[in-house]
Amino acid sequence: MQRLSETDRLEAFSDGVMAVIITIMAFNVKPPDGASLSAFHRLLPGLFVYVLSFAMIGIYWNNHHHLLRATGRMDGAVMWANLHLLFWLSLLPIVTAWVGHYPLHPLPAVSYGAVGLGSALAYWVLVRTIIRANGSDSAVARALGSDLKGRLSPALYAAGIGLAFATSVLSYVIYAAVAVMWFIPDRRLAEAQEAT
Amino acid sequence: MQRLSETDRLEAFSDGVMAVIITIMAFNVKPPDGASLSAFHRLLPGLFVYVLSFAMIGIYWNNHHHLLRATGRMDGAVMWANLHLLFWLSLLPIVTAWVGHYPLHPLPAVSYGAVGLGSALAYWVLVRTIIRANGSDSAVARALGSDLKGRLSPALYAAGIGLAFATSVLSYVIYAAVAVMWFIPDRRLAEAQEAT
């Protein structure tokens, strides 16, 4: 029988973590403590931030998938860079729950941005580690040539963190803007994958 | 080594989410606060609605499986349509827990129906997106020709939502009826798959 490739297993493990994150995060939008309309209203901030966090995980899942599909070679450094990304994503349910409880306070908004920033940097590190493992003239390296979105994300998250001290709502607008920006999977990577 | 296909990975990720949903949902039927028969009785509404939700996930898992088996081509739109379905399904544990706590109140019954409706529409969108990616003369498109059940489900859920304001018990009867209707995997899809 044929064995699965290393990359398939890395993808499967990452997908497993992301699948659990999504479900845990959803479930933490706790059922209301009553059955009245006002009990339902108290649920809404948690539901909104869950939508944002779900979109974020969806984006990482999608981009991670395209990245690994374009990847030929793996090494120990790639494995640890990938675990590092999963570490940051695994913190998302905590800050999502925190923001859901205290949507208008600065500290939860800062923490949410910090997890977003950490994830964005971890993804950037993962991309660099994969390029180093595959050589700078590999398909994945050329495809990622000028990774604009990858460099914009951390800057935007940092801006959102700063704004949280003024007004947390503006932070969430910026975090949502990052999500919208990433929504479309990176065309260049998708093309590189087609070519292989 | 051979890589897994895109469709396999989409299936695996969706299966992962559904596996966690089932277990989280089951676990939320919290162990009773005592060891008496009356403590056990308080568990029963939660157990009944869990059976219904389990059946719902089982049906989606089964149909999703047959749908993807009949699918030849995937694109970014299919991936997002699939995530959109998982988003709705990920809300099922919350409303299941809510209904378990307040089985006779209208609002939980409405919310349960809303999640059912959202899931049914998301599944319908996923089917359309897959057909568009594969062409209207593809095996999957012909197999789904007149998707009666896919069009009946949202209507029934909407009816259940309306009835919840009169009596929530009737809503649950309708939600259960939708489950029964979907119980048998779509024969036409299963046949299309055999043919490929």
Add this chain to the structure above:
Amino acid sequence: MQRLSETDRLEAFSDGVMAVIITIMAFNVKPPDGASLSAFHRLLPGLFVYVLSFAMIGIYWNNHHHLLRATGRMDGAVMWANLHLLFWLSLLPIVTAWVGHYPLHPLPAVSYGAVGLGSALAYWVLVRTIIRANGSDSAVARALGSDLKGRLSPALYAAGIGLAFATSVLSYVIYAAVAVMWFIPDRRLAEAQEAT
């Protein structure tokens, strides 16, 4: 690219559910409310019953694995019989937690036995459904010829349920005895698999 077989996907989904059950169940052995030795003592009943439940899931995982490896053909009935087994197993974390809180009360012991009985019957149904799908002269059917353990388990669980009303400790001894009996994966199935 090659697709995974139906059986592989059924196995993967079942494994996913069982993996989550194990972890959820473990986690429900809540960290003590203090850091003293007496706080640790209160943890012990939950820890013991977790060991039993872990062994039970481990046995089902192992036997399920050997069963599906010996299986050639699948149909819709097999899929639903498998979901039915997962339904019963998904209730295990609830009764495990309940027994952990009230180890000496009859009702939790009865419920634990009921989940064990339901799982054993569901496994028996799954085996029959697989044999029907593969024909009574298939490798899997001949391998299972006289399934002694499969017929003993429900009887033992039923006995344990009855004894719970006298003394719950005796029930747990019987439940543990079932686990010990199943510990060794069914040799006949393993051999059938070798032969294919």
Add this chain to the structure above:
Amino acid sequence: MQRLSETDRLEAFSDGVMAVIITIMAFNVKPPDGASLSAFHRLLPGLFVYVLSFAMIGIYWNNHHHLLRATGRMDGAVMWANLHLLFWLSLLPIVTAWVGHYPLHPLPAVSYGAVGLGSALAYWVLVRTIIRANGSDSAVARALGSDLKGRLSPALYAAGIGLAFATSVLSYVIYAAVAVMWFIPDRRLAEAQEAT
């Protein structure tokens, strides 16, 4: 269609358990009960011990992966030795949460070390069981010739457990030292895998 190998399924199941452990463990770093800086401070011990536990799971995932990649043959004993390792790892979320709540008490520190010790011994047993199944002149056996780290880990955990009665902080330093020692995947195993 081709079936997955036994080893792939064992890996997939183990990965599933480890993926859920990571996420459950992260999530148990509960969102603070307020939105103030002091509420955030109370989160920090839990966050630190989570980083340590995450590293521990990451190390086991990585080494387990390399071990199974170098493994040719499996039998029932290997499956149970693997489940035994997963049993110990599944206790990690409990002690992680306990240490997070009572970082300076001896008993949580002892328990954390006990789970680390149990996991290290279970991994050592798994390695021996795999070598026995593959023969002492197999690639995996020769690669593991003198398993220094595998023998040092239990000793270090035992030392940490002893020190916890004096000062828990020193225990955590030792537990962290074990993590650092294991950080780099075993080169000899990686090489054995290349050779096959």
